[in-house]
Amino acid sequence: MIAFFDLDKTVLSVNSGVLWVRREAALGNLSKRQAVRAMVWLARYQLGFASAEQLVGEAVAEVTGTSAAELRQRTERFFVEEVQHTVRPGALEAIAGHRAAHDALVLLTSSTNYLSELAARQLGFERVLCNRLEVDAAGLHTGRVEGRICFGEGKLVHARAEAERRPVDLKRCAFYTDSYSDVSVLEQVGMPVAVNPDPRLRRRALREGWRVTDWGVPLRRAA
Secondary structure (H helix, E strand, O other): EEEEOOHHHHHOOOOOOHHHHHHHOOOOOOHHHHHHHHHHHHHHHHOOOOOHHHHHHHHHHHHHHHHHHHHHHHHHHHHHHHHHHHHHHHHHHHHHHHOOOOEEEEEEEEEHHHHHHHHHHHHHHOEEEEOOEEEEEOOOEEEEEEEOOOOOOHHHHHHHHHHHOOOOOOOHHHEEEOHOOOOOEEEEOOEEEEEEEOOHHHHHHHHHHEEOOOOOOOOOOOO
C-alpha cells in the first residue's frame, strides 16, 4: 500500500507559500509588486480561478536566471525558522501508523522540491512527488518545471506513475489532503481522507462518504 500525503494545510497547519512570500518581501528579496502578484496567484490557486499550468508557469517564471544554490539555502533557513514546527499532531500519528504497517510513505505536493524534500527528510517520507524547478548546466533556474506540473490532474498523473512503478493498485492506496483541487486523486484511491478540509472539499467528502478528520494544530514553540 502507498500512503500519499499532501503537504500545505494537511501535514502542515500552514500554507508555506503564503509564509514564503511574506518572508521574502520582508527580507527585500521580493519587490512590493512581486509580493502582491504572488499573493494574487495564491488566492487564484485557492479559489480555483486559473489553471494549474497558468499559475505555476507564471510563478516559476519569476525565478528565471536565479541561482538554484542560493534559493535552496534560503529555503533551508525558511524551513528551520518558520515551517518545521508547524506539523499537525494528527499527521505524525497517521505517518507513524502507516510506517508501522510497512506502507510506502509518499509526499504528493504542489510545493517545490526545495521545501518538500526538507519536509520529507524531517518526517521520514521515502519519496517526494512535487514541482521540481528545472536548473541549467550553470546552476540557474530556467523558469520551467521538470515534467508534468504536480497540481490538480497533474497530481493524479504523478500518483499513477508512482503506483505503476512499485507496482500497486491505486485502489489499495490512501491519500490525505485538505484541498478540493486534489479531488481527482481522492476519486481514484481506495482510502480518500479529507484532512481539515476547505469548504468545497468538506461538502464533497460528506456527499461521497469519504472520511473527514481533524489533525489539530501543533503546540506553540517554547519561547
